[in-house]
Amino acid sequence: MTLAEKILSQKAGRKVEPGEFLLLEPDIALANDITAPLAIKKFKEYGGKKVKYPDRVVLVPDHFTPNKDIKSAMQVKMMREFAREQGIEKFFEIGRMGIEHVLLPEEGIVKSGDLVVGADSHTCTYGALGAFATGVGSTDIAGFYLIGKVWFRVPESIKVTLRGKFKDLVTAKDLVLKLISILGVDGANYKAIEFSGPGVKEISMDGRFTISNMAIEAGGKTGLFPVDEITIAYERERGIEVEEMYPDEDAKYVREVEMDLSELEPQVAYPFLPSNAKDVSEAEKERIKIDQAVIGSCTNGRIEDLRLAAQILKGRTVSPDVRCIIIPGSQKVYKQALKEGLIDVFIDAGCAVSTPTCGPCLGGHMGVLAEGEVAISTTNRNFVGRMGHPNSKVFLASPAVAAASAIKGYIADPRKL
Amino acid sequence: MGKTLAEKIFSEHTGRDVKAGEIVLARVDIAMAQDGTGPLMINEFRELGFKEVKVPKAFLFIDHASPSPRKELSNSQKMMREFGKEMGVKVFDAGDGISHQILAEKYVKPGDLVAGADSHTCTAGGLGAFGTGMGSTDVAIIFGLGQNWFKVPESIKVVVNGKLQDGVYAKDIILEIARILGSDGATYKALEFHGSCIENMNVEDRLTISNMAVEVGAKAGLMPSDEKTREFLKKMGREEDFRELKADPDAVYETEIEIDATTLEPLVSLPHYVDNVRKVSEVEKEKIKIDQVFIGTCTNGRLQDLEIALKILEKHGKHPDVRLIVGPASRKVYMDALEKGIIKKFVELGAAVIPPGCGPCVGIHMGVLGDGERVLSTQNRNFKGRMGNPNAEIYLASPATAAATAVTGYITDPRRFI
Numbered sequence: 001m002t003l004a005e006k007i008l009s010q011k012a013g014r015k016v017e018p019g020e021f022l023l024l025e026p027d028i029a030l031a032n033d034i035t036a037p038l039a040i041k042k043f044k045e046y047g048g049k050k051v052k053y054p055d056r057v058v059l060v061p062d063h064f065t066p067n068k069d070i071k072s073a074m075q076v077k078m079m080r081e082f083a084r085e086q087g088i089e090k091f092f093e094i095g096r097m098g099i100e101h102v103l104l105p106e107e108g109i110v111k112s113g114d115l116v117v118g119a120d121s122h123t124c125t126y127g128a129l130g131a132f133a134t135g136v137g138s139t140d141i142a143g144f145y146l147i148g149k150v151w152f153r154v155p156e157s158i159k160v161t162l163r164g165k166f167k168d169l170v171t172a173k174d175l176v177l178k179l180i181s182i183l184g185v186d187g188a189n190y191k192a193i194e195f196s197g198p199g200v201k202e203i204s205m206d207g208r209f210t211i212s213n214m215a216i217e218a219g220g221k222t223g224l225f226p227v228d229e230i231t232i233a234y235e236r237e238r239g240i241e242v243e244e245m246y247p248d249e250d251a252k253y254v255r256e257v258e259m260d261l262s263e264l265e266p267q268v269a270y271p272f273l274p275s276n277a278k279d280v281s282e283a284e285k286e287r288i289k290i291d292q293a294v295i296g297s298c299t300n301g302r303i304e305d306l307r308l309a310a311q312i313l314k315g316r317t318v319s320p321d322v323r324c325i326i327i328p329g330s331q332k333v334y335k336q337a338l339k340e341g342l343i344d345v346f347i348d349a350g351c352a353v354s355t356p357t358c359g360p361c362l363g364g365h366m367g368v369l370a371e372g373e374v375a376i377s378t379t380n381r382n383f384v385g386r387m388g389h390p391n392s393k394v395f396l397a398s399p400a401v402a403a404a405s406a407i408k409g410y411i412a413d414p415r416k417l
Numbered sequence: 418m419g420k421t422l423a424e425k426i427f428s429e430h431t432g433r434d435v436k437a438g439e440i441v442l443a444r445v446d447i448a449m450a451q452d453g454t455g456p457l458m459i460n461e462f463r464e465l466g467f468k469e470v471k472v473p474k475a476f477l478f479i480d481h482a483s484p485s486p487r488k489e490l491s492n493s494q495k496m497m498r499e500f501g502k503e504m505g506v507k508v509f510d511a512g513d514g515i516s517h518q519i520l521a522e523k524y525v526k527p528g529d530l531v532a533g534a535d536s537h538t539c540t541a542g543g544l545g546a547f548g549t550g551m552g553s554t555d556v557a558i559i560f561g562l563g564q565n566w567f568k569v570p571e572s573i574k575v576v577v578n579g580k581l582q583d584g585v586y587a588k589d590i591i592l593e594i595a596r597i598l599g600s601d602g603a604t605y606k607a608l609e610f611h612g613s614c615i616e617n618m619n620v621e622d623r624l625t626i627s628n629m630a631v632e633v634g635a636k637a638g639l640m641p642s643d644e645k646t647r648e649f650l651k652k653m654g655r656e657e658d659f660r661e662l663k664a665d666p667d668a669v670y671e672t673e674i675e676i677d678a679t680t681l682e683p684l685v686s687l688p689h690y691v692d693n694v695r696k697v698s699e700v701e702k703e704k705i706k707i708d709q710v711f712i713g714t715c716t717n718g719r720l721q722d723l724e725i726a727l728k729i730l731e732k733h734g735k736h737p738d739v740r741l742i743v744g745p746a747s748r749k750v751y752m753d754a755l756e757k758g759i760i761k762k763f764v765e766l767g768a769a770v771i772p773p774g775c776g777p778c779v780g781i782h783m784g785v786l787g788d789g790e791r792v793l794s795t796q797n798r799n800f801k802g803r804m805g806n807p808n809a810e811i812y813l814a815s816p817a818t819a820a821a822t823a824v825t826g827y828i829t830d831p832r833r834f835i
Contacts, residue, residue, distance in 0.1 A: 067786070069486075331767070334770075355771050370488065388485075
């Protein structure tokens with residue numbers, strides 16, 4: 001069995017096959033300040049009075065918080081009241097709040113082997129822990145509130161075999177951008193992407209989250225890593241004991257891709273698709289002027305990402321023509337960055353540091369682009385208008401490339417600084 | 418006959434002795450606009466056919482919606498940056514902080530005439546400069562000509578004597594002034610501060626008081642420039658900008674009010690008017706539940722404000738139902754707070770620390786309230802809808818009262834936590 005089949009079989013209590021439809025009880029159902037209000041409304045419309053499993057419900061107001069307008073304030077208020085009324089303890093108020101997909105693993109809410117649904121497409125992030133985690137609609141979440149169940153189709157899997165080691169300043173982000181350029185944005189539609197091979201142990205948990213996070217950008221239902229000693233150590237820090245989990249040797253895949261980490265270069269995904277990746281050395285030649293650099297998000301807002309950005313920015317200054325916005329993914333990440341002096345480095349370099357939020361990634365707030373502006377961002381999407389004006393452009397890259405570009409004022413190779 | 422501070426400053430800027438009531442053409446030292454008013458100012462500047470900026474120090478601040486929350490605002494900000502480049506005007510951008518704080522840290526000198534397309538430009542009075550808010554068109558004219566017309570204001574002498582009790586601060590003094598004068602009690606007049614309490618006060622506190630002069634309608638809130646001013650300028654690395662500047666002993670004032678600092682209690686301004694001021698000790702009995710506490714702004718977002726609030730919160734912890742938002746007023750305040758470990762402690766306490774800017778105070782982003790919610794803020798205005806929602810209530814108080822309220826969840830007298 002593949003990892004996806006293993007997890008779903010375990011939840012179903014029998015061996016399942018790709019293509020089967022299942023009605024299962026997820027361990028966790030997540031919603032945020034955009035999707036939760038819709039789910040709550042639907043729940044009430046369906047006649048819902050009492051949430052079936054309040055201890056499995058997670059509500060994270062992260063997209064427009066601290067609230068940017070009345071509408072968003074009312075949405076969060078609705079979540080807050082619903083949490084109080086239903087006895088949902090996992091409502092994360094600002095101050096405790098982080099970007100959902102950074103927060104849930106960090107808090108030990110999601111663990112290896114779990115089945116997780118989230119009314120947010122990047123719920124696939126938890127695949128890094130070996131959890132079958134996938135984005136669903138708000139109405140699916142409403143259904144879960146009501147009956148504690150959600151239907152699934154067992155997906156086929158694509159096997160990505162990794163070998164080799166990253167070269168200096170090449171990161172998990174570069175790997176996943178390259179992979180999406182190989183698969184295409186619809187190359188993994190309704191399939192699970194499964195990572196294996198000796199290269200897996202070269203990738204830290206933070207790196208794995210970055211990779212799994214972007215599985216959806218190739219259409220993947222989820223992006224699964226095996227549960228190995230790195231996962232076990234991460235879980236143990238949170239007081240969770242899990243067992244190793246690998247796919248069976250005779251597991252069947254619909255496609256296999258091989259990637260050598262040592263052959264990778266830093267990547268830049270051009271507008272308007274995450275699959276438009278090019279080597280940064282090529283991009284640098286074009287002297288693409290940028291107005292804004294964003295370092296953060298559920299893709300790259302973890303401590304290793306900030307460390308990498310600080311390594312590049314330390315003792316250097318952001319170009320006077322660039323706004324560089326740094327957004328720690330959670331309060332814990334923020335605290336750790338403060339402790340390590342990374343925030344000092346950022347402020348000294350001329351960056352604006354924000355409280356955790358999804359903010360500019362989805363054009364929500366905290367750095368919306370004007371007409372004709374160009375941003376380099378460590379986020380996961382560069383669709384038309386994603387970060388603001390429909391006539392603005394977003395290039396996706398690693399924190400190293402984003403930081404180097406912020407310094408130079410154009411898309412730049414961090415290895416040449 | 419002697420001169421008030423306002424008369425002195427206008428005399429210097431017109432090249433002749435002027436008196437209250439005169440309409441004068443005066444040269445301006447510092448002019449500025451922010452991202453709310455800057456785009457209007459720039460359009461006027463262009464429509465009036467100006468080709469270059471003539472005011473000695475001109476600045477544009479992107480502080481109200483920063484980093485931008487909407488593409489329309491992003492477009493206006495882009496236009497400001499382009500204008501700044503074209504005209505050689507420095508633009509302070511996302512992360513730099515609030516205009517009035519940056520001006521106080523880097524540029525304002527005692528005796529300066531400062532005009533800004535922002536009502537709280539009167540903050541500069543804390544350094545003995547005549548700072549006043551004007552319309553975007555007026556500021557466009559100043560950008561183009563380096564001067565504008567002013568009416569030399571009458572002055573109200575505000576004498577504050579004695580020593581403040583523990584737990585009572587500069588913010589409480591200005592709220593007391595608002596209570597006495599009312600929100601239009603000083604319309605088109607200058608407040609001029611005197612007395613032993615003012616003399617012993619540092620410039621940071623004076624900035625808090627001057628900042629709110631406009632809340633009683635005043636054109637400016639003028640502090641003497643004295644050794645405290647020298648200390649501040651020295652700390653900012655520009656002691657050479659210091660000069661002593663005080664009103665003449667025989668200056669003529671329209672009225673005079675006296676405040677005894679020793680009897681002053683912590684005060685709170687209730688919705689929806691700044692002059693709706695009551696004692697916190699009385700309001701506390703009503704157990705008014707607060708959903709959000711905001712510590713920051715051009716009124717009370719300086720290092721000492723954060724320190725005072727942290728001291729209380731560190732000892733007593735934050736109430737789980739209160740959202741605490743902390744906004745350092747400038748990059749320098751943020752840096753200093755980082756160095757002192759203040760930011761880390763706030764983050765540990767469960768505060769959301771936002772980048773320096775005006776955001777929540779003006780209801781643009783980073784803390785807009787839901788219907789029926791209540792906020793206690795260290796800012797300067799609590800008009801209906803000010804923080805983005807007309808169906809919310811805003812209470813104004815000092816950072817200490819804000820912190821005590823964040824501890825208990827309802828409006829609380831800070832004296833029992835000190």
